[in-house]
Amino acid sequence: MQISLRPSDPLPLYRQLVEQLRxxxxxxxxxxxxxxxxxxxxAVMARVNRNTAARAVQALExxxxxxxxxxxxxxxxxxxPVRARASLGEALDALLxxxxxxxxxxxxxxxxxxxxxxxxxxxxxxxx
Amino acid sequence: MQISLRPSDPLPLYRQLVEQLRxxxxxxxxxxxxxxxxxxxxAVMARVNRNTAARAVQALExxxxxxxxxxxxxxxxxxxPVRARASLGEALDALLxxxxxxxxxxxxxxxxxxxxxxxxxxxxxxxx
Amino acid sequence: MQISLRPSDPLPLYRQLVEQLRxxxxxxxxxxxxxxxxxxxxAVMARVNRNTAARAVQALExxxxxxxxxxxxxxxxxxxPVRARASLGEALDALLxxxxxxxxxxxxxxxxxxxxxxxxxxxxxxxx
Amino acid sequence: MQISLRPSDPLPLYRQLVEQLRxxxxxxxxxxxxxxxxxxxxAVMARVNRNTAARAVQALExxxxxxxxxxxxxxxxxxxPVRARASLGEALDALLxxxxxxxxxxxxxxxxxxxxxxxxxxxxxxxx
DNA sequence: GTGGTCTAGACCACT
DNA sequence: GTGGTCTAGACCACG
Numbered sequence: 001m002q003i004s005l006r007p008s009d010p011l012p013l014y015r016q017l018v019e020q021l022r023x024x025x026x027x028x029x030x031x032x033x034x035x036x037x038x039x040x041x042x043a044v045m046a047r048v049n050r051n052t053a054a055r056a057v058q059a060l061e062x063x064x065x066x067x068x069x070x071x072x073x074x075x076x077x078x079x080x081p082v083r084a085r086a087s088l089g090e091a092l093d094a095l096l097x098x099x100x101x102x103x104x105x106x107x108x109x110x111x112x113x114x115x116x117x118x119x120x121x122x123x124x125x126x127x128x
Numbered sequence: 129m130q131i132s133l134r135p136s137d138p139l140p141l142y143r144q145l146v147e148q149l150r151x152x153x154x155x156x157x158x159x160x161x162x163x164x165x166x167x168x169x170x171a172v173m174a175r176v177n178r179n180t181a182a183r184a185v186q187a188l189e190x191x192x193x194x195x196x197x198x199x200x201x202x203x204x205x206x207x208x209p210v211r212a213r214a215s216l217g218e219a220l221d222a223l224l225x226x227x228x229x230x231x232x233x234x235x236x237x238x239x240x241x242x243x244x245x246x247x248x249x250x251x252x253x254x255x256x
Numbered sequence: 257m258q259i260s261l262r263p264s265d266p267l268p269l270y271r272q273l274v275e276q277l278r279x280x281x282x283x284x285x286x287x288x289x290x291x292x293x294x295x296x297x298x299a300v301m302a303r304v305n306r307n308t309a310a311r312a313v314q315a316l317e318x319x320x321x322x323x324x325x326x327x328x329x330x331x332x333x334x335x336x337p338v339r340a341r342a343s344l345g346e347a348l349d350a351l352l353x354x355x356x357x358x359x360x361x362x363x364x365x366x367x368x369x370x371x372x373x374x375x376x377x378x379x380x381x382x383x384x
Numbered sequence: 385m386q387i388s389l390r391p392s393d394p395l396p397l398y399r400q401l402v403e404q405l406r407x408x409x410x411x412x413x414x415x416x417x418x419x420x421x422x423x424x425x426x427a428v429m430a431r432v433n434r435n436t437a438a439r440a441v442q443a444l445e446x447x448x449x450x451x452x453x454x455x456x457x458x459x460x461x462x463x464x465p466v467r468a469r470a471s472l473g474e475a476l477d478a479l480l481x482x483x484x485x486x487x488x489x490x491x492x493x494x495x496x497x498x499x500x501x502x503x504x505x506x507x508x509x510x511x512x
Numbered sequence: 513g514t515g516g517t518c519t520a521g522a523c524c525a526c527t
Numbered sequence: 528g529t530g531g532t533c534t535a536g537a538c539c540a541c542g
Contacts, residue, residue: 006229012526016233023235049527092236096248099227105144107151108220114246120224121238140532166514177534182515190446197263198515199541262485268541272489279491305542348492352504355483361400363407364476366505374498376480396517422529433519438530454530455526 001029001037003046013048017056020046025065025076026084035073036066063087129157129165131174141176145184148174153193153204154212163201164194191215257285257293259302269304273312276302281321281332282340291329292322319343385413385421387430397432401440404430409449409460410468419457420450447471 001024005016024030036057037045043053057074060066065083068074077083103113129152133144152158164185165173171181185202188194192211196202205211231241257280261272280286292313293301299309313330316322321339324330333339359369385408389400408414420441421429427437441458444450448467452458461467487497 014526019230019233019235023233026235051527055526088234088236091234092231092244093248095227095230095234096245097252099223099245100249100252102139102223103220105139105147105151106216106219106223107147107154108216110249113249114242116220117224117227117245118242120221121228121241124225124228142532167516168513179535180533183532185515196515197541199513201514267486267489270541275486275489275491279489282491307542311542344490344492347490348487348500349504351483351486351490352501355479355501356505356508358395358479359476361395361403361407362472362475362479363403363410364472369505370498370502372476373480373483373501376477377484377494377497380481380484398517423531424528435520436518439517441530452530453526455528457529 001045003042005046005048013046014052014055014059017042017046017048017053018059021056021060022063022065022084022087025080026088028081030076030080032076032078032080034076036076038073129173131170133174133176141174142180142183142187145170145174145176145181146187149184149188150191150193150212150215153208154216156209158204158208160204160206160208162204164204166201257301259298261302261304269302270308270311270315273298273302273304273309274315277312277316278319278321278340278343281336282344284337286332286336288332288334288336290332292332294329385429387426389430389432397430398436398439398443401426401430401432401437402443405440405444406447406449406468406471409464410472412465414460414464416460416462416464418460420460422457 003017003020005013005020021030021036030036036042039050039053039057042048042057043050046053057066057068061068061074063083065077065080066074067077100110100113104110131145131148133141133148135141137144139147149158149164158164164170167182167185168178170185171178174181185194185196189196189202193205193208194202195205228238228241232238259273259276261269261276263269277286277292286292292298295306295309295313298304298313299306302309313322313324317324317330319339321333321336322330323333356366356369360366387401387404389397389404391397393400395403405414405420414420420426423438423441424434426441427434430437441450441452445452445458449461449464450458451461484494484497488494
């Protein structure tokens with residue numbers, strides 16, 4: 001299991017960590033009932049302050065994806081994949097809505113937006 | 129000329145103001161050589177403190193879109209439309225890049241992204 | 257008699273006007289005892305607000321280069337050339353001192369400064 | 385590290401601070417990757433309000449000399465020395481151009497200017 | 513009335 | 528404790 005964050009990203013580190021972990025759950029890398037690494041280890045893996053890692057885990061627990069048992073560790077909830085999948089769609093739509101709002105604020109032509117996004121994606125693939 | 133800011137938006141007020149003004153310049157509502165409203169008036173229009181409005185105008189000046197003359201007022205630069213258009217493209221690409229990065233972080237299928245964005249746009253149009 | 261100001265210059269317009277007039281006195285274009293143009297005419301010549309022209313004349317009077325007689329006009333003082341010449345040297349040294357201080361603040365190598373100034377002058381001549 | 389500002393200087397305090405910090409970077413006192421003092425500390429050192437210090441740091445960030453991370457601090461950019469050196473040359477030429485323009489306005493003989501500047505520098509050294 | 517600077521003090525999100 | 532934003536109110540030089 002590997003975690004890679006981008007410190008320069010405007011998205012806070014703990015939020016990036018949340019998304020990474022949710023993704024692992026979504027992809028089944030972290031299976032329901034399995035134990036996730038302790039906060040200290042997460043912090044080391046993500047090269048992040050312990051508090052930052054703890055905050056991410058708390059967010060996951062608040063979202064019901066994970067369940068912390070004092071003294072034993074934190075475990076992936078049984079219905080985590082379902083929740084994760086549902087929340088992925090929601091999160092994605094919310095993200096796109098924010099993108100649309102910002103683009104409108106910039107004065108862009110919204111019709112062109114999907115094409116431009118596709119072009120941008122193609123650019124990134126080429127850069128690989 | 130009207131200005132509407134959303135105080136709850138994560139984008140700071142002064143940045144929202146910058147974008148609104150840049151858009152007016154881009155659309156030619158504020159023509160090159162014309163005078164933009166004094167900072168004090170902008171502040172009233174946008175319902176923000178004078179300093180906040182001043183900060184936005186100073187950002188515009190730093191971007192070369194506008195030229196401020198103490199005691200006389202602030203004027204739209206002659207090459208403002210060109211600069212504004214160029215910076216719109218940059219801002220838009222930066223926005224889309226951020227969107228792509230966040231979507232990847234969420235674990236989304238990037239291929240689907242443009243289609244989903246288009247669908248989201250259509251939804252918003254229908255809601256009108 | 258012609259006056260040319262640069263509105264974009266950081267030096268305020270009225271100060272530029274003062275220097276232009278002082279120079280005219282220094283060069284004898286405006287002779288001792290002669291009448292200088294009324295503020296209104298100066299304002300037109302310099303393409304400046306009347307208040308700005310008035311301010312410049314007041315500054316000249318405060319410096320003793322000029323003497324205003326209500327109802328009759330403003331006249332160049334008898335000792336104006338002497339004063340103007342003396343103040344030129346002072347003003348020049350003050351200017352250079354300011355330049356040195358700023359260059360030091362910037363972290364520049366002061367030894368190089370005169371040579372760089374000479375180079376800059378040569379550049380400007382070539383541009384002619 | 386010490387900071388000394390002159391409140392009576394026509395150059396605004398925050399600009400003076402910018403120059404002081406840029407100089408430290410230029411001279412390598414603040415090395416690339418190193419952390420600069422927190423805004424609150426800078427404010428105390430420079431005896432200015434926190435906002436004034438913050439404004440200076442933000443200007444440095446806008447110039448790409450420094451990178452601010454909320455909650456972590458502000459760090460000298462890797463390419464800061466290069467940028468700083470480049471901008472020093474520009475700033476110096478701009479300063480000398482302003483000096484030339486003002487001297488011309490004063491009615492001075494521009495040929496003499498470099499020599500006079502050198503003399504003024506020698507005077508200052510003797511005064512030491 | 514114009515833009516610009518500065519202070520003071522508050523609140524926020526992030527580490 | 529870190530940087531960032533915002534308000535409020537003052538003062539300044541310039542036109």
